[in-house]
Amino acid sequence: MSRIGKAPIKLPAGVDFKINSNNLVSIKGPKGELHQQIDADITVTLTDSEILVTRPTDHKRHRALHGLYRSLINNMIVGVTAGYTKRQELVGVGFKATNEGNILDLILGFSHHIYFEIPKEITIKTETEKGKNPIITLESADKQLIGQVAAKIRALRAPEPYKGKGIKFVGEVLRRKAGKTASK
Numbered sequence: 001m002s003r004i005g006k007a008p009i010k011l012p013a014g015v016d017f018k019i020n021s022n023n024l025v026s027i028k029g030p031k032g033e034l035h036q037q038i039d040a041d042i043t044v045t046l047t048d049s050e051i052l053v054t055r056p057t058d059h060k061r062h063r064a065l066h067g068l069y070r071s072l073i074n075n076m077i078v079g080v081t082a083g084y085t086k087r088q089e090l091v092g093v094g095f096k097a098t099n100e101g102n103i104l105d106l107i108l109g110f111s112h113h114i115y116f117e118i119p120k121e122i123t124i125k126t127e128t129e130k131g132k133n134p135i136i137t138l139e140s141a142d143k144q145l146i147g148q149v150a151a152k153i154r155a156l157r158a159p160e161p162y163k164g165k166g167i168k169f170v171g172e173v174l175r176r177k178a179g180k181t182a183s184k
Contacts, residue, residue, distance in 0.1 A: 009077060031083045053066060090136070119149065121141070124139075
């Protein structure tokens with residue numbers, strides 16, 4: 001059996017868990033409400049304060065879905081209780097980030113500003129201190145959505161391997177390359 005799939009999920013106090021007849025799981029907590037459609041073959045049950053995810057057979061497809069849906073439900077519970085945070089750093093001379101509500105305005109060394117609309121489920125904060133790189137902080141209850149938005153922001157100017165200029169995650173270690181050596 002799947003090691004991840006057979007582990008029970010503890011339901012913390014203050015979190016409301018519902019599953020309806022067509023396998024739509026709804027989890028509501030202090031940070032928001034999330035929904036996930038579960039495959040018809042996978043069974044999700046609530047006993048006392050634990051959620052169990054079970055599969056009908058050892059078929060390859062069922063084994064794959066078993067651990068997947070257990071992880072998705074666990075990520076939803078963590079999201080509505082603690083939330084998720086992604087921090088990105090702009091490395092480069094003249095790189096700037098500001099936000100007006102959920103519109104992110106980036107200056108990344110191009111001839112124009114880049115305006116990026118952030119979904120309403122995500123809160124964004126930009127900070128710029130003198131002598132330090134600008135930081136973009138994203139917070140949300142939805143782990144999939146925040147990861148996807150952070151990846152799209154990073155793709156606007158991915159870090160290059162020679163000087164490390166671009167948008168990178170805080171704490172990310174980049175593999176650097178040596179530059180050309182002068183020939184004599």
